[in-house]
Amino acid sequence: MTAAPPEKIALIAGEGGLPLEIARRLRDRGSSVVVITLRDDPETFGPLSEAVVRLRFPSLGRVVREAKRHGAKSLIMAGNIPKRTIYLLPALFDPLTRSVLSERRRDDHALLGTIVAAFEREGIDVLPYWQILPEFLAPEGRLGTRAPTEAERQDVRYGADILRVTLPCSFGQAIVVADLAVVAIEAMEGTDAMIERCGALSGRGVLVKMMRTDQDARYDLPTVGPGTIESMRRAGLTCLAVEAGRTLVLEPERTLAQADACGIAVWGIQACPSS
């Protein structure tokens, strides 16, 4: 009698450390992974997966065909993939890509929802990646060794109150506050670039990161990791506040050890009640 064949899952692997973590976790739990990726380092996934398909001319139809060819009935998307990928010429010859682009709303988050719906119409289940990594979800309260000071807590509350105003406007998922003044707020530049300019502007402060009301809690959670802590250290920021239960802490042990080493308090705050 042979064991049941392992469940096959396709992993669309974008940039960053998250797809590797997910591939490793899927392998550890006995799933068989087919990695579909645009990355320049597809070989990284070799030891973790049954097959790696590197797409040079990506399209949604191609992803569906590759997933099915390898027998995967479900799919996980993780890591950054530049939005412009979907506008590349070869993709535009793909009927599935074109069906997605015919949708009216095209901002990042609406686009993601439309892509998920298109995969599901083709019979491929899209799995929320955080189910694979439940212990990576930030809990409430103190995460590292140091608790935030009362002054840091005040700045965090001030920042969170402002994010609750900006998030429904579809921007402002991260903010830096020092002494109850807004040092910087994120729009299209991304969190790391936003943190970076705080080094010159204030050289101190707290970072508050929350989920946009138009992000999908299944596929599109805010993420922090060692890179976030390193950017904060360089900018002189002393406290990181994230939404409990709605933020992924990548490589949590390393992230928190790094935060401890440079005296950064990491704090899980209650999720935004408005969303």
Add this chain to the structure above:
Amino acid sequence: MTAAPPEKIALIAGEGGLPLEIARRLRDRGSSVVVITLRDDPETFGPLSEAVVRLRFPSLGRVVREAKRHGAKSLIMAGNIPKRTIYLLPALFDPLTRSVLSERRRDDHALLGTIVAAFEREGIDVLPYWQILPEFLAPEGRLGTRAPTEAERQDVRYGADILRVTLPCSFGQAIVVADLAVVAIEAMEGTDAMIERCGALSGRGVLVKMMRTDQDARYDLPTVGPGTIESMRRAGLTCLAVEAGRTLVLEPERTLAQADACGIAVWGIQACPSS
């Protein structure tokens, strides 16, 4: 019979082109100007003023004494002076500076109001500088040659709607929008640095600049000028919208000629109704 002696006015000259414009204007209307400044180029004011006092160890008490010594009963403040100036050690030995610092609220705009009140307690009238430059206030509607396109108007309306949400939070006095998405929003970095990062992020869009609800329309109006247009040109932004009647356009002829030359539409929009 001799002519009445010219009215004496002290001008606290911070950085930028505005103090020079004001000194020139005061001279042209026959006032006698005493410039009090921290600037490295005090000689620039020589031809425009009766006296130039360069402060190396600034304090509010010193400003009052210099103004009175030169017979000035009124004072105009213009140009940027770093907030940290008031925390310099010599200033802290000054009773007037210490009385200002004992006030509870210390954000930039509250600080300015407290300083104005302190000068007035000492018998020095503080004059709103835009009264000296009434024709520099942006009118409503098209300011340069090109009118904004319908797409630009939509982005301006979207940006203005967001500023009306952020301004009461005491940040976000300028925003760049492209295709109804927020490219960047200003906090402590200042408008030019905010515009600059849009070059890499979108390379296009509209800039909307409005007055914070905690800015004092007498002393603290938003200001645009040739530098704003040049930053926009480099970043690829195509339309500048400012609040009519509440924005100073520095060197208006040069600013608008420069905007015309690079096809940037300049547009005066209605002031924020909430303030």
